[in-house]
Amino acid sequence: MSERREHILDAARSLIVRDGYAGASMHAIARAAGVTRPSLYSEFTDREDLFAALWDREEDRVLTMSAAATPDVPPGADPVEIAQQSVDVFVDLVLSAPETWRLVLMAGDGMPPSTHDRIERGRESIRERVQLVLNVVTALGDRDDVDTELLGHGVISASETAARLLVGDGGVSREAVIGTLRWMTRRALVMAGVLAATTAGKG
Structure with a gap:
């Protein structure tokens, strides 16, 4: 991808985060990027094309970061250590790309239906990966009464809330x-039968 194209997408992302999708006209994007409208249209045929390119890029980044934060659990691995490492990796990845996460997590007012569908598909892809990890972890605790699909939704919800707090204006x-998050993961491991309740509050 050309440097100018990347610059335009960065400007569009910041504009959408600040003013919403309704405020991200091609004219406004060109102004925000500091390029002429002919230059903008030489890179993107219309607003829909620009949004698609933006989400191709941002979706790939989020899925890559999410995969890095949900590693496989190899045989003999310590699930507590894996979980806590995942927490650290996830938080640092969010902080390394705050504008990406602000875009992904922003409210959907004015969001094109195709963009909303992409976000939901991406969220489901991440949830499925999380559930696979949870299946391995609950198997270590020999539990068959834990609904890993439900637990996976809880993990996604907690992770998104944490990301909003990290990149928001509240200064968390x-x-x-x-x-x-470490405390929550240890509690989840207790529920899965992997960790004794007496040690759940430590670390």
Whole structure:
């Protein structure tokens, strides 16, 4: 992807996060990017084409980051260590790309239906990967009464809330988010029968 194309997509992303999709006309995007409208149209045929290119890029980034934060659980691995490492990786990845996460997590007012569908498909893809990890973890605890699909939805919800707090204006610290997510993962491991309840509050 050309440097100018990347610059335009960065400008469009910032504009959408600030003013919403309704405020992201081609004229406004050209102004935000500091390019002429002919230059903009030489890169993207119309607003729909630009939005599609933006979401191709941002979706790939989020899915790559989410995959990095949900590693496989190899035989003999310590699930507590894996879970806590995943928390640290996820939080640092969110902080490394705040504008991407602001875009992905923003409210859907004015969002094109095709964009909404892509977000939902991406969320489901991540949830399925999380569920696969949870299936392995609950098997370690020999539990057959834990609904890993439901637990996976809970993990996604907690992760999205944490990401919103990290990139929002509230100034929630990295340490506070990591500490809370680590506590939640340890509680989840207790529920899965992998970790004793007496150790759940440690670390």
